[in-house]
Each structure stands twice: as structure tokens, then as C-alpha cells.
Amino acid sequence: MNKKRKPYKIGLMLVLLAGLAYFLYWGNNAIEVSRYNYQNAELPENFNGYKIAQVSDLHNKAFGDELIDRIEKQQPDIIVITGDLIDSNRTDLAVAKAFLEEAKIHAPVYFVSGNHEVASGKYDELKRIIDTLGVVNLDNANQLLEKDGQQINLIGVADPLSIFQEEIEKEGSKEAIILSEINEGVEVDPELFSLLLTHRPELIDVYQQGSIDLALAGHAHGGQIRLPFIEGLYAPSQGILPEYTSGLYNSHDTAMIVSRGLGNSLFPLRIFNRPELVIITLETK
């Protein structure tokens, strides 16, 4: 080997490594805002232009001011959190609290749990923080949202990891239990447009059976690594080459928007899969 060329090769290698490090840092920290205009003739006309900011799967990641600034810029009517605000492997309630405190300044905040809340062993503590801050916990609950005298029905389901085995044996399946929770919410006023907050995208058929108009979900982290044509590689509860990882899906009259989420859990990297803030604008046809 020509010894004179060695320093150049070392230099080139360092440049490539620095480029790779920057790519990975950028890909895991630079938030992408995804916008959806969701049209449905069932929406009351006063909800035309109603904006929802969906924050999913933060897993205790702190973005500094960047996430809040992005949300503020969108001026949403409501902010919804579709689970895994905390991570069960490194639960940090202070980080979650700081985010909720900032978020609620900009719009009312609605929350449903993910599997990590349930698995953390600290969900009761987080619930107390949520209640104290005036964030609305919609685990198996609903709230009517009002805009200039018209209403839609916002329904939430708790993550199915919270369902006890005895309950599953009694009711037949966890899907049956989730469906009955959804039905209870819908029955408050079946005439209203129903918007569901849930952590799990793989249960879209249950949301369809419950006559949900639009469901917002997360959990899949975009499949963690996204490749052209192949899309997401792996998602919890769906395995390899998962079906529901990002974007808009339909099951008959039910639509579902799946957020790629913002943070990571055990697998620490996102590749071609930037952290995502989802903004949905409702449009009456």
C-alpha cells in the first residue's frame, strides 16, 4: 500500500462516519409534520377546518422547544396523545409532565394509554399528573367536542395490555372487550360523528365493527426502519413487514390515520423514518 495515501483514507473514513452520525442524528431528531385533510359528509359544518395535532409514542423523548413550537405553529383546536407518552424501560414522569404542561397552554389535551403506560408500573402516578394538569384521560371514556353549537363524539380506548386474563376468558377475546368499550362511547349519541383515540392500529376491524368514522392510532413506530417500496420492516403486535405503520387506511366506512410516532423504545434507531407530528384538518364535504 502506498503509505502516503493512508492519511487520506483515514480522513475519508472519518468524513463518512461523521456523515453517517449526522444522518442518524437528523433522522431521529428532526420532526416531520405530516398533514391530512380528512373529508367526511357526516362532519357537522362548524367543524370544517377543525385541526387536530396528534402526538404519539414519545417514549419519554424530550425535543426541547422543537415539538411544542411545531404544535404552536399549527394552532390546533385540540391536541391528542395516542399512547406511549412514557417508556416502560426508562420511565421518566418529569419529562412527560413537562410536555403536558407546555402542550396544554396551546390547546385542550386528550390522552389515551399505550402498552408502555400499562407496563411501566407508574401509570397510576402518571394518571394523577394528567388529572392535576387538566389533561383529559379518555381511557375507555368519551367526551363530546363542541364547535359553535355543533358536536362530534371523541371516544378513547385504554391499551388492551390493561385487560386482565380473567376478563378475556369471560368475554371471549380482548377484541370483544374493546368493541364493547367503543360501543358504550358511540351509544352516547350514535348520530354524532365518532372520532376514536387508540394506541393500536392492528385492531382496525374492531373500530370498523364499532362504526367509528375516524380512528387515530400509533404503536407501530412506522415499522422503525422504512425502505422504499417495502415500507416498515417491523412493528410490535404485527411482526415483520407490518400492514399498518404510517398514513391513512380504510376498512369499509372507517378511516384510520396511523402516526409513525416521535420516540423510540428498545430499538434505539429510526432509519428513513423521522419523528412525526401528525396534523389532521377535518373538512365537511
Ligand SMILES: [Fe+2]
Ligand atoms: Fe410505542
